[in-house]
Amino acid sequence: MVKSKVLVIGGTGYWGRLVKASLAQGHETYVLHRPEIGVDIEKFQMLLEFKMQGAHLISGSFNDHQSLRFLPSEFGTDPARMENALEPGRITFDDKMVVRKAIEEAQIPFTYVSAQLLCWLLPWWFVVTG
Numbered sequence: 767m768v769k770s771k772v773l774v775i776g777g778t779g780y781w782g783r784l785v786k787a788s789l790a791q792g793h794e795t796y797v798l799h800r801p802e803i804g805v806d807i808e809k810f811q812m813l814l815e816f817k818m819q820g821a822h823l824i825s826g827s828f829n830d831h832q833s834l835r836f837l838p839s840e841f842g843t844d845p846a847r848m849e850n851a852l853e854p855g856r857i858t859f860d861d862k863m864v865v866r867k868a869i870e871e872a873q874i875p876f877t878y879v880s881a882q883l884l885c886w887l888l889p890w891w892f893v894v895t896g
Contacts, residue, residue, distance in 0.1 A: 769793050773824075777816065778809040789819045796822045801833075 770793050777785040777797035788795040797816055803809050817823055826833035845859035845866070869876050 772796065773798065777821075778803065778806075778812050782812060785816055785821060786819075789816070789821060794822070795820070796824055798824045798826050800827050801825045801830075 769791075772784075772788040772793045773796045774781050774785050774788065775798045776782075778799060785795060785797055795816075797813065799809075799813055803813065813823055843859075845862040848855070848859040851859050
């Protein structure tokens with residue numbers, strides 16, 4: 767099995783189970799948490815447990831853009847997997863791939879989050895970082 771880098775946003779809440787599963791499978795796992803999390807003892811303890819299991823903790827907030835890496839707002843189906851899509855969706859996926867290529871060629875640090883369809887039912891998250 768190929769090991770990936772996995773970023774989990776919301777790991778001290780509902781998505782905490784993804785952190786546990788990622789660590790259990792040996793993936794390099796990162797957990798983005800808010801700086802003010804220290805006020806909530808249960809969440810603080812959860813972060814400490816993740817860290818002891820090998821997770822990398824990243825303090826940041828969507829309200830503090832300087833604390834985050836470049837995160838393109840590309841949520842939904844991974845356009846790299848949609849080369850056989852029909853119109854009109856094909857146009858959107860092609861446009862997204864043009865943007866991805868430009869980001870990668872410029873060597874800008876990036877993280878793509880792809881939740882796939884029905885992410886709320888099937889927790890298949892793909893995160894690509896470069």
